[in-house]
Amino acid sequence: MSSSSSLLRSSASKKQAASVEFRNVTKRYGDVTAVDSVNFTIEPGTLVTLLGPSGCGKTTTLRMIAGLEMASEGQILIGDRDVTRLSAADRDVSMVFQSYALFPHMSVLENVAYGPSVQGVPKKQAEAMAIEKLGLVGLAGLERRAPSELSGGQQQRVAVARALVLEPQVLLFDEPLSNLDAKLRRRVREDIRELQQSLNLTVAYVTHDQEEALAVSDRIIVMSNARIAQTGTPRELYEEPADLFVADFIGDANIIEGSLVEVNGAEATVKIDTLNLRLPHRGVKPGPVKLAVRPDAIALDEQAAQGPAIAGRIKKASYLGTQIEYDVETAIGNLFVVQYGRKEPIETGKSVSVSLSSQRGVAIIPGA
Structure with a gap:
């Protein structure tokens, strides 16, 4: 994604970034409460990370933003629109999954053009949209390759291009770097941060990696046992932990x-x-x-x-x-x-x- 800043500016999303707001949102699976009365706001054009150990509710929260899970109680707004009961297809969000979920039988270009194509965009226009986004993430010239011919970092960029191609109001990342080695994780997280800032994207980002969260985030929401333990900037969480859990979880203490x-x-x-x-x-x-x-x-x-x-x-x-x-x-x-x-x-x-x-x-x- 290290293409020139002029390319990033010229390819900026035509849609305005939207806020995301949770108002007393709860998610239950039978007798189990996965997310318990959560309140937060992600401001337009910011990257906010949901951080916490396994089972804390961060991925369920992300999936509720996406519409892949429905809230049991409360209200979810994207921009000024109540999307609580809307399906994923009606929310104008895109997600980059942990597994990347690329189609192995399709070329890179076909993978990225798939979204516009299924929405009825003519083939040539869909491919033009895909080529633009592949250039944006630094994959120009690799359009005809199969996903299996790409490195892990390149596959991750294809997944980002596919999420960006429909110019969503909100972009979601679910543990996007977990399949990469340590050195590549550092480089790709810098790419994601540069892209988010250059395109003024609203991003909700899930990770369990504290260093990753501190490096990429405008704000961090630390979750523990289905609730929010603390919300703040990386510096606030590191230097002013609200309780023992946050002090011990954010960095070493x-x-x-x-x-x-x-x-x-x-x-x-x-x-x-x-x-x-x-x-x-x-x-x-x-x-x-x-x-x-x-x-x-x-x-x-x-x-x-x-x-x-x-x-x-x-x-x-x-x-x-x-x-x-x-x-x-x-x-x-x-x-x-x-x-x-x-x-x-x-x-x-x-x-x-x-x-x-x-x-x-x-x-x-x-x-x-």
Whole structure:
């Protein structure tokens, strides 16, 4: 999809992007509640990710946007139109499935032109529409190939072109990168994000991969046990988790116990063993608190640390190229620590001083 920005602009969708709104939407399968009284809005022209573990309700929510599942209760709006009881064919949305769902007996061109063709568009016009969208996703010249002759990344682009060809108001992605290797996932997610921004598309995107969600999203809806745990920008979710589940699920976090000893304006003094921190209190009153501490906010020193520090011992060290990961035993529990820019890991069994290199990676968890 790395075609020129001028091509992206000239091929922009003729339809205006539409919002998506859920109002107290519930989905039940018999006695099982898959989605429980969910409310959210996806603003026009934004990419919003539904993120959560398996079984949390994110895919069911996406399928209700598509009209592939019907809500048991509540209201679903696309733009200003109530689509709650409309079929998938009447909703003006397109979905890119996890499996891509390409027709193996059709060429790339025939796959992409299939949608317009079944809607009665003349063959030449349908093919012209397909060629335009294939150019848009960087597949010009591959129109006559069979899907089996393409790489996984190219097949994924064919699926995107097929979803775009009818210029839907809303584009849906269901775990679109799960079949790709790690390096290709990173490149294709950048392609999807560039395409979404260049065409001003409204996109609902489902994944269980936290890094993927943080990389592509304007906003993220974190789901847990059929409900929304928190909604916010990637930074808000990472730096200000609403509860223990979000703190632990978004990125890696050490959950540490401390004591909030004093509130002064928007900030509070928090004591963790020998460390005293000034942090936003987030509405939490003095007393015992739990904190989310990101692995890269922790500093390890093989020498005596300058200032207050906590004694620790290296239990495990893993070299990962760009970073070294440690399991460190301390008086406040085992800590997961990440160091960047170091060539040799600290030896297992070595004593270290543990302090905080940045308080930006530390947050009080409300209600914990």
